[in-house]
Amino acid sequence: xxxxxxxxxxxxxxxxxxxxxxxxxxxxxxxxxxxxxxxxxxxxxxxxxxxxxxxxxxxxxxxxxxxxxxxxxxxxxxxxxxxxxxxxxxxxxxxxxxxxxxxxxxxxxxxxxxxxxxxxxxxxxxxxxxxxxxxxxxxxxxxxxxxxxxxxxxxxxxxxxxxxxxxxxxxxxxxxxxxxxxxxxxxxxxxxxxxxxxxxxxxxxxxxxxxxxxxxxxxxxxxxxxxxxxxxxxxxxxxxxxxxxxxxxxxxxxxxxxxxxxxxxxxxxxxxxxxxxxxxxxxxxxxxxxxxxxxxxxxxxxxxxxxxxxxxxxxxxxxxxxxxxxxxxxxxxxxxxxxxxxxxxxxxxxxxxxxxxxxxxxxxxxxxxxxxxxxxxxxxxxxxxxxxxxxxxxxxxxxx
Amino acid sequence: xxxxxxxxxxxxxxxxxxxxxxxxxxxxxxxxxxxxxxxxxxxxxxxxxxxxxxxxxxxxxxxxxxxxxxxxxxxxxxxxxxxxxxxxxxxxxxxxxxxxxxxxxxxxxxxxxxxxxxxxxxxxxxxxxxxxxxxxxxxxxxxxxxxxxxxxxxxxxxxxxxxxxxxxxxxxxxxxxxxxxxxxxxxxxxxxxxxxxxxxxxxxxxxxxxxxxxxxxxxxxxxxxxxxxxxxxxxxxxxxxxxxxxxxxxxxxxxxxxxxxxxxxxxxxxxxxxxxxxxxxxxxxxxxxxxxxxxxxxxxxxxxxxxxxxxxxxxxxxxxxxxxxxxxxxxxxxxxxxxxxxxxxxxxxxxxxxxxxxxxxxxxxxxxxxxxxxxxxxxxxxxxxxxxxxxxxxxxxxxx
Numbered sequence: 001x002x003x004x005x006x007x008x009x010x011x012x013x014x015x016x017x018x019x020x021x022x023x024x025x026x027x028x029x030x031x032x033x034x035x036x037x038x039x040x041x042x043x044x045x046x047x048x049x050x051x052x053x054x055x056x057x058x059x060x061x062x063x064x065x066x067x068x069x070x071x072x073x074x075x076x077x078x079x080x081x082x083x084x085x086x087x088x089x090x091x092x093x094x095x096x097x098x099x100x101x102x103x104x105x106x107x108x109x110x111x112x113x114x115x116x117x118x119x120x121x122x123x124x125x126x127x128x129x130x131x132x133x134x135x136x137x138x139x140x141x142x143x144x145x146x147x148x149x150x151x152x153x154x155x156x157x158x159x160x161x162x163x164x165x166x167x168x169x170x171x172x173x174x175x176x177x178x179x180x181x182x183x184x185x186x187x188x189x190x191x192x193x194x195x196x197x198x199x200x201x202x203x204x205x206x207x208x209x210x211x212x213x214x215x216x217x218x219x220x221x222x223x224x225x226x227x228x229x230x231x232x233x234x235x236x237x238x239x240x241x242x243x244x245x246x247x248x249x250x251x252x253x254x255x256x257x258x259x260x261x262x263x264x265x266x267x268x269x270x271x272x273x274x275x276x277x278x279x280x281x282x283x284x285x286x287x288x289x290x291x292x293x294x295x296x297x298x299x300x301x302x303x304x305x306x307x308x309x310x311x312x313x314x315x316x317x318x319x320x321x322x323x324x325x326x327x328x329x330x331x332x333x334x335x336x337x338x339x340x341x342x343x344x345x346x347x348x349x350x351x352x353x354x355x356x357x358x359x360x361x362x363x364x365x366x367x368x369x370x371x372x373x374x375x376x377x378x379x380x381x382x383x384x385x386x387x388x389x390x391x392x393x394x395x396x397x398x399x400x
Numbered sequence: 401x402x403x404x405x406x407x408x409x410x411x412x413x414x415x416x417x418x419x420x421x422x423x424x425x426x427x428x429x430x431x432x433x434x435x436x437x438x439x440x441x442x443x444x445x446x447x448x449x450x451x452x453x454x455x456x457x458x459x460x461x462x463x464x465x466x467x468x469x470x471x472x473x474x475x476x477x478x479x480x481x482x483x484x485x486x487x488x489x490x491x492x493x494x495x496x497x498x499x500x501x502x503x504x505x506x507x508x509x510x511x512x513x514x515x516x517x518x519x520x521x522x523x524x525x526x527x528x529x530x531x532x533x534x535x536x537x538x539x540x541x542x543x544x545x546x547x548x549x550x551x552x553x554x555x556x557x558x559x560x561x562x563x564x565x566x567x568x569x570x571x572x573x574x575x576x577x578x579x580x581x582x583x584x585x586x587x588x589x590x591x592x593x594x595x596x597x598x599x600x601x602x603x604x605x606x607x608x609x610x611x612x613x614x615x616x617x618x619x620x621x622x623x624x625x626x627x628x629x630x631x632x633x634x635x636x637x638x639x640x641x642x643x644x645x646x647x648x649x650x651x652x653x654x655x656x657x658x659x660x661x662x663x664x665x666x667x668x669x670x671x672x673x674x675x676x677x678x679x680x681x682x683x684x685x686x687x688x689x690x691x692x693x694x695x696x697x698x699x700x701x702x703x704x705x706x707x708x709x710x711x712x713x714x715x716x717x718x719x720x721x722x723x724x725x726x727x728x729x730x731x732x733x734x735x736x737x738x739x740x741x742x743x744x745x746x747x748x749x750x751x752x753x754x755x756x757x758x759x760x761x762x763x764x765x766x767x768x769x770x771x772x773x774x775x776x777x778x779x780x781x782x783x784x785x786x787x788x789x790x791x792x793x794x795x796x797x798x799x800x
């Protein structure tokens with residue numbers, strides 16, 4: 001088989017992460033190693049940049065620029081929330097033909113894999129030689145097939161570190177503290193807060209995830225039990241938790257608010273779940289010191305807390321996408337397989353079909369969730385800790 | 401004058417900070433250097449621990465324990481929100497006499513200085529030899545007399561770093577982003593977000609502080625102007641901002657909500673200002689992508705982002721409180737004076753009366769606020785940057 005020769009496009013899509021630029025730089029580095037790829041165009045704001053022919057010439061960047069871009073969080077090319085349908089994908093394909101694009105690298109989550117999948121099928125049907133490779137990216141860690149996703153380890157580092165600090169704060173001035181963590185459908189990021197437990201009685205004492213519906217009553221009972229034992233309680237909650245009827249709590253709260261709003265203030269923001277839960281606990285348990293925070297966007301682009309393992313893996317996935325693309329396969333998503341535990345942890349990459357990663361998402365496996373559905377089991381530590389950066393030690397004054 | 405000989409108590413009070421344990425360890429270290437101080441008792445939860453006679457024996461701690469406690473954020477002794485009145489202070493004073501306490505070190509804000517002040521007067525009136533020294537602590541940086549306060553530099557590091565990441569995120573997926581920062585009366589912490597501006601068009605583009613009342617209309621107009629120019633806008637807002645009638649916006653929002661609440665969901669939480677402002681901007685400006693986060697408690701005890709200068713200064717203030725206490729003065733608060741700029745920045749400590757620090761607070765000086773009242777001037781950089789830890793560099797793909 002002869003090599004496919006032509007130009008390449010790379011784009012970034014979806015919510016930014018701390019290491020998505022590592023993957024971008026991995027793609028650029030590896031492209032420079034292969035003569036069959038002529039120009040490398042960076043699409044400004046993902047698929048939007050393609051249809052608008054808004055491109056950077058990425059081969060112009062110096063070694064130093066590349067290294068610094070790699071260490072910068074968020075998406076250097078700009079990202080997009082566009083989820084192209086068939087017609088949008090046709091427009092992309094037309095641009096590809098116009099510019100002799102023969103390689104398409106798309107760094108993103110399952111929606112990006114879907115876009116890549118549609119375009120790949122179009123190219124095949126048109127008999128147009130096009131290599132389409134997807135590089136996984138998501139702080140939610142919810143892509144199918146791969147062991148884990150670049151971006152998750154860094155977001156998990158932020159969450160673990162934030163909860164360590166917040167638990168120390170809650171020890172100093174005891175009360176009930178709730179932290180709302182990103183994750184509408186998958187509990188991986190919320191579950192990572194369990195890394196904050198390193199000493200006896202460390203929080204989080206309760207962890208609620210979208211995989212386990214929970215009633216107001218259960219949350220109140222669970223918190224009361226911890227509070228009775230410790231005089232305080234740290235609770236970490238996924239933004240996507242549902243009531244026992246499987247309706248997301250955020251939706252229920254919104255419906256209540258809509259009923260209450262007479263053209264006056266209408267609240268639907270990020271703080272609604274935090275406020276609702278803290279008010280519920282205050283009223284039901286008659287405990288005055290209840291505080292709640294929503295970590296929000298800080299979780300995904302916070303600089304200075306990048307997990308070194310996550311950064312290296314993100315870079316490697318970017319490089320391997322190109323390496324696979326110049327080989328015989330015409331399309332794939334890059335997956336990671338894990339070998340070894342603890343200090344012997346390492347990964348290797350493999351190819352999986354775009355279809356296998358597109359559309360659907362992965363949930364936190366049952367094996368990591370306790371029977372009551374209100375906590376994460378110690379076994380999850382082995383899964384998540386190799387992906388996370390160094391966590392600062394803490395020291396208490398010993399009991400005397 | 402003969403040395404006062406007896407036991408000592410140290411306590412921590414108010415909201416924890418990233419470096420309040422540095423001050424505690426500074427006190428412990430220096431106490432060990434002076435034979436006139438026999439036992440050193442650590443009060444568990446500040447004044448509560450004193451009246452309950454709930455003490456740690458702090459001379460038992462090893463060198464290694466001290467070093468590790470110093471690096472741990474939040475208050476290792478436990479903190480308290482109690483603001484003792486005259487009667488509470490009498491009970492404290494009785495305990496002091498009972499345990500032959502001759503030295504009292506209180507690490508906290510202006511309320512702690514008030515407590516120390518009341519107890520000092522009681523001791524003087526009773527003719528009881530007592531040394532009362534206050535060690536400044538606050539992320540708000542709002543204590544009078546001192547140039548700045550231990551704890552501020554570390555919280556400012558978090559805020560600056562969070563806004564750097566958030567601004568990168570907002571560049572990747574453009575829209576309007578609001579971040580709510582702690583500070584009910586003083587804008588110092590919010591103002592520190594200006595350190596995130598290092599490249600052309602970097603956010604924050606607008607900064608609102610409690611020192612400058614602002615109407616809804618002004619915020620909308622200001623944001624629209626930035627949005628028209630850049631297609632995005634990063635806004636940082638103190639939680640304590642007021643309307644032009646000087647009523648805090650959080651109070652106005654709460655009153656609106658109370659009117660709307662029919663025994664249903666009642667919102668009063670941390671997210672209310674963020675939600676109110678983002679909904680206002682969405683409705684008034686017809687811009688769909690408006691997001692808001694409230695940094696909340698993460699600002700004050702986040703581990704791993706401690707400013708080295710802040711840590712060293714907090715330690716030094718703790719040591720100097722003891723050093724001053726074994727000298728001729730009977731009571732003071734430790735202040736910091738600044739010498740030199742940029743790389744030549746250094747501080748020295750001095751004593752100021754407890755009364756001069758008690759009760760009242762400091763506002764952000766006018767010289768740092770722009771005329772429109774919606775931003776912080778570049779001159780503030782010189783004030784704040786020496787106090788802040790290293791900020792991660794960022795690199796964009798150059799315009800082509």
